[in-house]
């Protein structure tokens with residue numbers, strides 16, 4: 001489904017709330033499905049990825065009922081999960097695949113796992129290598145590296161594992177397997193990644209301990225049903241925050257958005273580039289800070305971005321690259337090779353899309369170099385079936401004097417089905 005977009009001479013104005021956080025929505029379903037008792041989840045993200053997580057547990061016999069954005073799980077504990085009769089399809093969702101590999105490792109049955117063509121190209125050995133050390137039996141395409149895979153879980157032994165890649169999905173997969181394992185499992189995390197798994201488990205009555213870089217879980221803790229309210233997704237708000245920094249005459253407020261510091265790197269980067277952004281924490285939902293982001297048009301300057309901030313901006317790098325085309329001077333992003341293992345090779349995708357729009361951008365092995373400031377021009381661009389690339393191109397159409405035509409925007413339903421409605425609601429003619 002291609003879409004022609006032309007928001008030229010419109011700005012971002014007004015107030016917006018964005019749908020629930022994707023990472024937290026996945027985790028709430030996972031804990032609710034493992035818990036005993038009723039779990040309710042409010043402001044759940046009705047994106048295709050999170051629906052894949054629901055369907056996976058339904059196939060294992062968990063009763064999950066959805067009414068609009070509220071989910072009810074009638075949890076009966078881990079013992080109620082049964083061998084699925086059919087393969088489980090993770091669709092496009094890396095989080096579902098990797099976190100469920102962790103759980104399935106500890107469950108005494110056989111499961112066949114498949115995904116869409118994009119997910120089937122994403123490495124799963126980053127989780128199966130430590131899970132095999134714990135005793136999980138997995139196999140898959142290309143010597144067990146890719147989906148389709150099969151897994152036979154069962155009795156596991158605890159391990160201590162130092163993450164070789166800065167990945168919250170790998171960390172969470174091991175911790176979830178550790179929850180089903182007698183003894184203490186420890187993940188050593190050299191660079192902090194998003195910590196929603198660690199924060200949310202408390203609501204379900206269990207604990208994950210953090211001491212410096214060591215994150216430990218004692219196995220066989222009982223989870224009890226909980227009421228979880230999901231804050232707005234900062235990675236969805238990011239499209240509007242980034243756009244409002246460089247689209248002339250913008251002044252935008254985003255409310256009720258998650259402000260967990262492991263996710264707010266975009267705001268730090270944009271401020272460093274000269275953006276005017278004010279964040280205010282107004283509430284706490286469970287263990288997650290929530291608040292308001294106020295942003296207005298500013299003059300941006302290029303900066304160097306590398307090191308420990310990368311996991312805090314990993315999903316927002318397409319947007320940072322777009323902002324960099326509107327910043328004076330050079331922006332260099334390094335240490336971001338992980339982008340090559342997302343829904344598509346996002347380094348290549350960013351370069352191709354922004355080059356087609358007239359940007360001066362160079363592909364680096366582990367990142368990008370962008371020379372600003374450039375007048376962008378409309379063109380036909382691919383989204384590569386990647387929701388975040390498609391939405392980045394849509395935001396670019398606010399500053400191109402001719403339309404931007406995106407070949408496939410259906411992929412945006414992966415994380416933000418109401419994106420275009422929200423875009424229309426805050427775009428105002430200047």
Ligand code: SPQ
Nearest residue numbers: 023092093094095166167168169170315342343
């Ligand atoms: O779930 P998926 O497909 O991996 O989604 C992405 C995204 O852009 O929405 C990445 F492609 O987000 C990941 C994120 O990049 C979600 C996530 C999580 O919920 O734990 C963690 C990050 O991935 P990783 O590999 O760094 O752990």
